[in-house]
Amino acid sequence: MSDRSEGSGAAAEESTNRIEQVADAALRLFARYGFKRTSMDDIAKEAGLAKATLYLHFKGKDDVFRAMLHLLGQRVEARCRDVLVMAAPFPARLSALLRGHFGTAYASFGTGEHLPELKAVMSSIAGPELIAFEQIFTGFAKRLFTEADKAGEIALAKAGIGIDMLIGSLMFAAAGAKLGATPSCEGYAERLDDIAKVFAAAVAP
Numbered sequence: 001m002s003d004r005s006e007g008s009g010a011a012a013e014e015s016t017n018r019i020e021q022v023a024d025a026a027l028r029l030f031a032r033y034g035f036k037r038t039s040m041d042d043i044a045k046e047a048g049l050a051k052a053t054l055y056l057h058f059k060g061k062d063d064v065f066r067a068m069l070h071l072l073g074q075r076v077e078a079r080c081r082d083v084l085v086m087a088a089p090f091p092a093r094l095s096a097l098l099r100g101h102f103g104t105a106y107a108s109f110g111t112g113e114h115l116p117e118l119k120a121v122m123s124s125i126a127g128p129e130l131i132a133f134e135q136i137f138t139g140f141a142k143r144l145f146t147e148a149d150k151a152g153e154i155a156l157a158k159a160g161i162g163i164d165m166l167i168g169s170l171m172f173a174a175a176g177a178k179l180g181a182t183p184s185c186e187g188y189a190e191r192l193d194d195i196a197k198v199f200a201a202a203v204a205p
Contacts, residue, residue: 018049018053018057019057019067019069020044021047021048021049022047022049022054022057022058022064022067023064023067023068023071024047024068024071025043025046025047025048026038026043026046026047026064026065026068027065027068027071027072027108027109028046028197029042029043029046030065030068030109030114030118031108031109031112031114031118032114033114034113034114034117034118035061035114035118035121036117037063038061039061040054040055040058040060040061040064043061043064055178062125062147065121065125065126065190066125066126066129066155069122069126069129069130069133070129070132072104072105072108072133073129073132073133073136075104075108076101076104076133077136078103078134079100079101079141080097080100080101080136080137080140082100082141083096083097083100083140084140084143084144084147085143089153090144090148090154090195090200091197091200092146093144093148094195094196094199094200095192095193095196097137097140097141097144097196098170098192098193098195098196099189099192099193100175101136101137101140102137102174102175102177102188102192103188103192105133106178106185106188108183112182118122119190124136134171135158137167137171138164138167138171141167141170142163142164142167145163145166145167145203146163147201152205153205154200154203154204154205155203155204156203158202158203158204158205159202159203166199168202169199170199173195173198173199174192174195177191177192177195186196
């Protein structure tokens, strides 16, 4: 006699794997062709699935986009979590955190002509997911600064502003580092390193 709980668990796992498979395929296509030029047919082919299977999990392309952003958030969160246990000086950990969050997103979405369109799509159809994505950074950054302050590695009081404003300024700086001539992924990462040095110096004990 079969165990229904085991069967339902396997089905749920398969469904989760399918969603991640589709989200991963969509991430590649959106970065390559943009949102408008990517069809559900394209996504199904890229994921190696029948279009009917795709519609078992998603109502349409908007749903796929939100799932894609959620998947990227999971990957970014895992990288940011690793930063907190790094055996490295504070400036290096701050740099790794910026790279883990902003650098990963920049590399994943591509640095070409479709980035402005993808940002607009995020704002219009994936507001909650975008907020959750940003909160990944703010949460880990707050832990990083607070724990370093308690350990005497930095002196938060030297910044002259509250920690929330400090982290907000850090995020604005990371966003601003994309302006001007579009940097390569490594070029953007190097700009993030410079930002980390400036902010680390601002709270050096």
